[in-house]
Amino acid sequence: MEPARPTHNEQQRLHALHDLGILDTGHEDRFERIVRVAAYVSDCPVVAISLVDEQRQWFKAKRGLAVNQTSRSESICGHAIQQLEPLIVEDTHNDRRFADNPLVTGPPYIRFYAGFPFSLDSEHLLGTLCVIDHHPRELTDACQRALSDLARIVEHELIMTQQNVIDPLTGVFNRRGFYREVNSYLTDDVVIEDQHTLLHFDVRQLQGVNQRYGKHAGDKVLKEFAGCLTDVFGDLGWIGRLEGCEFAVLLIQQDVDAVEAQLDRFYLRLCRRLSLERYPFIYSVGLAHFSQIDETVTLETMLLDATSDTRRYAVPEETRHIG
Template sequence: MEPAQPTHNEQQRLIALHDLGILDTGHEDRFERIVRVAAYVSECPMVAISLIDEERQWFKAKRGLAVNQTGRSESICGHAIHQLDPLIVHDTRQDPRFADNPLVTGDPYIRFYAGFPFSLDSEHLLGTLCVIDHHPRELTEACQRALLDLAKIVEHELVMTQQNVIDSLTGVFNRRGFYREITSYLTDDVVIESQHTLLHFDVRQLQGINHRYGKYAGDKVLIEFAACLTDVFDDVGWIGRLEGCEFAVLLIQQDVDAVEAQLERFYLRLCRRLSSDRYPFVYSVGLAHFTQIDETVTLETMLLDATSNVRPYPVPIEHQGIG
């Protein structure tokens, strides 16, 4: 076996990696979605977003792998971060670098590997989006292009983390990130969309949950709430956590009926997830529709209009819990 070696700029690379503060963090839907799509387009049973630390490769998100990390020396991703181009090994048993690698000869029995490196600056490669199979195989050019695009999305998400615009608890934009994204959009000279809706969500009784059940319970409520927002609204707008218990969503090109249907979907999805722990839980929604964007429309004016038109959404008693 040829062990993975340090890169030529190893110290700078590790500084960039550790400065992100992402190692050993929890599940985040923004990365899990990338892994799911990569598995779909590649038709590979194993996919991971792998970050290469001093002595290990750690998986920020994974599919089909039983472990959260392996040693760096035997990691194939440790070889992939030595080059900007993807590392594609069609049959590891025929490659002298990996033929007797314990990850090839033993679990998870890697026979095919394709790693698409990512970085923050095109120089310090932090890890790879990798797809793995138990059998030798090829990837079509179209599939490789799609995986390259997904690796670029990983880079974008890491840049968002680096710039401190992602809420570390929920994985959606924090106040700074949400304001920055929306302000940039609203001041763009080429905004042509004619329908915009600002939704303001207020999670009620969170302080009581923290006092009675502990902060973990309150955090769990917020995590589940943000996950449902992402499931329903991520494809049609921006999502942000403005304060401890306040979230906002700006929707693009959604008419009144579509927004009402999405709010109902969100409510039902939230109720389904509130099943095991019986926390008292209520939220409210304020909304404002805009058909024209001009210099008088800012995120502040949108929020002001939304918070003046609020409706409560009491969770049915049989669903009061978070699961």
């Protein structure tokens, strides 16, 4: 076995990785989604977002792996971060670097490997989006391009973390990030979409949940709430946690009927996600539709319109039979 060696800029690379503060953090939907799409695109049973630390590779998100980290010296990702181009090994048994690697001869029995490096600056490679199979295989050019695009999305998410625009509890934009992204969009001279909807969500009675069940319960509600927002609206616009119990969503090109159907889906999904927790609470939703964006329309005016007329939804203590 050829152990993975340090990169030529190892100390600077490790400094950039540790500065992110992302090592040993919990699951985040934004990274789990990337892994799910990569698995679908590649049709590989094992996928991971691997961050290569000094002595280990740690998986921020994974599919088909039973462990959260492995030794760096045994990691194929440790080899992949030596180059900007993807590292593709069609059959590890025919590659002298990996043929007797413990991760090849034992679990997870890597026979095929493809690692797509990512960085914050195109110089200090922090890890890879990797796909693994238990049999020799090839990747089509189209699949390689798709996986490269997904690795760029990983980079974008890490940059958002670096710039302190992601809410650490829920994984969606914080107020700063949401305002920055939406205002950048609204002030773009080439906005051509003619349907915009601003949704404002306010989770009520969370203090009672905290007092009755503990703060971990309130955090659980907020994380599940944000997760359901992402599941339903994540591909349709921007989602942000404005503060405390308030969230906002800006949707693009969704008509009134579509938005109403999405709000119903969100309610049912939220009830199901919390069906085992039995934390009753209420949330309110305000919305405002805009057919034209000009200099008079700002995020502040959108929020003002959205909060002027709200409706309430109750998540009951017993949710198992809803929907």
